[in-house]
Amino acid sequence: MQKVIVIFGAGTGLGLSVARRFGREGYAVALVARRLGPLDTLVSALESEGITAAAFQADLAQEEQIWRAVSQVEDHYGHIDAIYYAPATANAFDPALDMTPAMLRAQLEFLFLGLVASIQAALPSMRSRGGGAILAGFGGTASQGLPFMSGPAPAQAAVRNYLQSLHGELQPDGIHVAMANISAVIRDSAYHQSMDAAPAAVPGDFEMPIVDPADIADDLWHAASMREGLEFFYPAPAPAA
Template identity: 45%
Template sequence: MLPSNPKLTSGSRWPERGVHRMSKVIAVFGAGTGLGASVAHRFGREGFRVALVARRKKYLDALVEQLAVGGVEAAAFTADLSRPSEVPALVARIRDRFGRVDVVEYGPFSTEQSLIPAAEMDAAALEKGIPMFLLTPVEVVRAVSAGVDTARRWSLPPDHRRHGRPPRAPAQRPGPPRRRRPQLPALSPR
């Protein structure tokens, strides 16, 4: 369990090394050998604690060891992401271990799955992927955002491209106003 009052080092606003009260947590759903592992390593280097979620415990344990060698705090959570009903309990386990979830990376794709060309896609093939690629991500967002002040943490500013600043008035050109082109008369049939 994390201490309720981390000691600060010599006037710094950051806690002492090893105290993780302020470090963020990323949950990597689908921590496989490719993108998931890369995301875990990258965010770990940036100071995030890492929750790894996948089906294969053996691989997860090896990835946790790799991250630990790099000084990253990580934990493995085995789960089958094709079962959306299990997601709330999974996220609760992650929160029990880390206290929070700040970032989610969702990318479960295994070598057992194959991409189907769009011309060959039919309803039966599409139906197989619905739990993992549609229903489970919805449950992940619901479970992670439960109890979060969604108005403050999950929304974009009013004009997100300008970081919340009001839009500027259009620039006025100096000098005389531009002349309008004369309208051509409409052609009538002969």
């Protein structure tokens, strides 16, 4: 029976690369995001490469929509073997001094609570099949706070902490947890495209390396298929002296 991965927050950057990587290994791909139009374009691209794919609509800040989308995926494919959660974030350059409870609540609902709902909705299917993978990607400020970059960072730090705990708890079920900690711009992502389209919108002293999403997708595939490795950093840390 064909395995299935659900990409929550699918876009043109890392989400598409993860879909391609797992698709090349024979997985069917379920793409989930708020707007169906862009998803249909991604489905067409994947199908042109011989990858089975389908689109499902959900606002990841709305728990009931996540549960509905997962139910639709299960109705369409019959089961779920893996999920990848990494919706595109905005307002990355908000200073911590400007953050309000309402702003933080919105980030938590989208980035953290949406992840929790996605996992809770998909876990029964994975457990019934005796294994699976939970994968995620987030910004490097999840592990190291930086001045003037506090928008999604606290919510992403909660994601990292939660997944670290979940990693040990789900190992007896054969479900592997792995995450990408990305202190770089992902090539061809929506953010990368916005940088090219409007350079003036990027702070003048903001410099980050650009990483190939295919490299990250390779690491996540290895983690899921070999059930090894919890966290991967981009760029890779310099070797200790």
